[in-house]
Amino acid sequence: MDILQVANLTKQFDLYKAVDNITFSLKEGEILGMLGPNGAGKTTTIQMLLGVLTPTFGSISYFEKSLFNHKEEILEQVNFSSTYTKLPENLTVLENLTFISYLYDIKHRKDRIIKLADQFNLNNLMHMQCSDLSAGQMTRLTLAKAFINYPKVLLLDEPTASLDPDVADFIRKFLMEERKKFQVSIIITSHNMAEVEEVCDRVIFIDQGRIIANDTPEGLAKTIDTSHVELLVKDGLKRTIEICHEKGMKYEIKGRYIVIDVKEENIPVLLYNLMEKGVYYDEIAIEKPTLEDYFLQVVKQKHESP
Amino acid sequence: MKHSLNRWSDMIYWPILDLLIWGLTIKYMTALSLNPQKMIISFIAGMLLWTFVWRGQYEISVSILEDLWSRNLINLFVSPLTFWEFISAFIIIGILKAGIGFIIASSVAFLLYKVNMFALGFYLVPFALLLFMTGWWVGFFVGGLILRYGTKVEQFAWSMVYLVSPFSAIYYPLSILPNWAQTVAKLIPTSYIFEGAREVITKGILDPKKILYCFILNCIYMALAIFFMRKSFNKILQKGLVKVY
Numbered sequence: 001m002d003i004l005q006v007a008n009l010t011k012q013f014d015l016y017k018a019v020d021n022i023t024f025s026l027k028e029g030e031i032l033g034m035l036g037p038n039g040a041g042k043t044t045t046i047q048m049l050l051g052v053l054t055p056t057f058g059s060i061s062y063f064e065k066s067l068f069n070h071k072e073e074i075l076e077q078v079n080f081s082s083t084y085t086k087l088p089e090n091l092t093v094l095e096n097l098t099f100i101s102y103l104y105d106i107k108h109r110k111d112r113i114i115k116l117a118d119q120f121n122l123n124n125l126m127h128m129q130c131s132d133l134s135a136g137q138m139t140r141l142t143l144a145k146a147f148i149n150y151p152k153v154l155l156l157d158e159p160t161a162s163l164d165p166d167v168a169d170f171i172r173k174f175l176m177e178e179r180k181k182f183q184v185s186i187i188i189t190s191h192n193m194a195e196v197e198e199v200c201d202r203v204i205f206i207d208q209g210r211i212i213a214n215d216t217p218e219g220l221a222k223t224i225d226t227s228h229v230e231l232l233v234k235d236g237l238k239r240t241i242e243i244c245h246e247k248g249m250k251y252e253i254k255g256r257y258i259v260i261d262v263k264e265e266n267i268p269v270l271l272y273n274l275m276e277k278g279v280y281y282d283e284i285a286i287e288k289p290t291l292e293d294y295f296l297q298v299v300k301q302k303h304e305s306p
Numbered sequence: 307m308k309h310s311l312n313r314w315s316d317m318i319y320w321p322i323l324d325l326l327i328w329g330l331t332i333k334y335m336t337a338l339s340l341n342p343q344k345m346i347i348s349f350i351a352g353m354l355l356w357t358f359v360w361r362g363q364y365e366i367s368v369s370i371l372e373d374l375w376s377r378n379l380i381n382l383f384v385s386p387l388t389f390w391e392f393i394s395a396f397i398i399i400g401i402l403k404a405g406i407g408f409i410i411a412s413s414v415a416f417l418l419y420k421v422n423m424f425a426l427g428f429y430l431v432p433f434a435l436l437l438f439m440t441g442w443w444v445g446f447f448v449g450g451l452i453l454r455y456g457t458k459v460e461q462f463a464w465s466m467v468y469l470v471s472p473f474s475a476i477y478y479p480l481s482i483l484p485n486w487a488q489t490v491a492k493l494i495p496t497s498y499i500f501e502g503a504r505e506v507i508t509k510g511i512l513d514p515k516k517i518l519y520c521f522i523l524n525c526i527y528m529a530l531a532i533f534f535m536r537k538s539f540n541k542i543l544q545k546g547l548v549k550v551y
Binding site: 054072073076080084087089145 | 372373376377378380381382383384385386387388540543544545546
């Protein structure tokens with residue numbers, strides 16, 4: 001069942017079209033990644049999905065109800081968190097969560113806040129003023145805030161940016177668990193491609209306000225047919241470079257390693273050529289194309305296009 | 307300086323305002339010099355009643371500003387909170403704060419200067435409410451400007467309400483003002499209240515027309531200010547002129 005339906009969404013600022021006729025949906029319990037280079041239109045889209053920016057054209061429906069006609073009713077079941085937002089710094093963590101719980105009219109608010117404090121490891125920070133929180137602690141607090149109303153749809157703008165790797169890992173696992181337990185539908189924007197690959201069921205790729213791809217992370221990665229062969233060459237680096245030149249393969253020297261971009265079907269040929277030219281290597285690693293490769297390719301194409 | 311409203315207001319607005327208010331006040335005080343107690347009552351009553359106007363306006367515009375500074379507006383707007391609830395919260399907090407502040411300040415005025423504000427009796431209720439109303443519409447207007455233009459007009463949050471103060475006859479009667487200013491004062495709701503309060507203090511009576519005129523003017527300005535603020539709110543939803551996050 002589609003919990004969110006976006007149709008022909010467009011946002012025009014004077015002469016500049018930030019979002020250009022995008023259509024997509026979000027299923028119940030689905031985690032959807034929204035990717036794209038800076039200025040692609042992700043934040044504008046998120047703002048429209050939250051009802052804080054009016055679209056120039058198009059429609060947004062949650063639970064089969066129009067956001068514009070049932071805004072308050074819908075927003076009771078939606079929440080949002082971003083690394084770029086803050087909560088009032090003159091209030092303590094507890095005061096902020098209490099205030100937000102009133103905004104959403106949460107029943108048994110004390111119990112809910114205690115549970116969130118446990119889940120997001122905020123127990124020792126409850127009486128600390130938000131001005132004294134580190135960036136990571138503030139992110140944990142804004143995430144706790146985002147879960148306070150048991151949302152059915154969660155919009156997360158860069159949820160793990162500025163977090164320590166262990167905390168970011170905890171957040172990712174937490175999101176996947178919440179989805180599993182409560183069928184929460186989540187839209188995530190992130191610049192961490194590995195995170196998107198790990199967490200998201202599907203990815204929409206936005207560029208210049210348009211959706212240019214809508215697929216699983218694996219599906220998008222598969223559109224790139226270039227793998228990376230990484231070699232720690234013991235003897236014959238010059239000969240390896242010669243082979244790359246002869247075969248028209250791109251390569252990069254990274255410290256003691258050479259990384260060669262090669263089409264997947266050409267890997268055996270490359271290895272044969274290396275053997276033929278007497279190149280000895282101590283280590284070899286073959287990396288299949290990833291979402292990051294897809295991202296880089298799109299960005300590169302953008303820069304190359306006139 | 308070209309882009310800073312603060313610098314301009316520091317240089318021009320406040321000195322002119324001070325000159326107007328204190329010049330006219332001294333003129334009035336000189337006329338009352340034979341009755342120092344009357345002078346003290348007139349001065350302190352004006353000062354205390356003005357806190358209703360100031361607090362009503364301050365609570366709305368500075369709260370909006372604080373939400374902008376702390377990048378908290380997004381947290382409010384993405385919640386089920388309605389525009390009217392957003393506004394009402396400021397009004398309620400303003401009433402509470404001004405009420406508490408007024409009681410404390412009035413007690414201090416009584417202890418130090420033997421000025422009993424509660425001698426205004428029942429009149430204090432309509433006076434306070436009508437002065438609040440003026441504060442609110444100024445607050446809504448400034449709130450609308452802040453929503454529309456962001457922090458570059460933040461100076462209005464502290465200064466705008468004082469624009470009506472020279473014409474409000476806070477510390478002196480309207481008759482002290484030059485003719486043109488008396489005409490302007492007729493369009494300023496607070497002038498009727500401060501004149502009325504002086505009437506009650508000195509003669510123990512109040513012309514009910516003053517309350518009526520003040521209420522009508524307040525209603526008109528309130529409707530216009532709310533309309534402007536609503537339009538500004540819609541504008542940020544349309545244009546995203548204020549960076550909500």
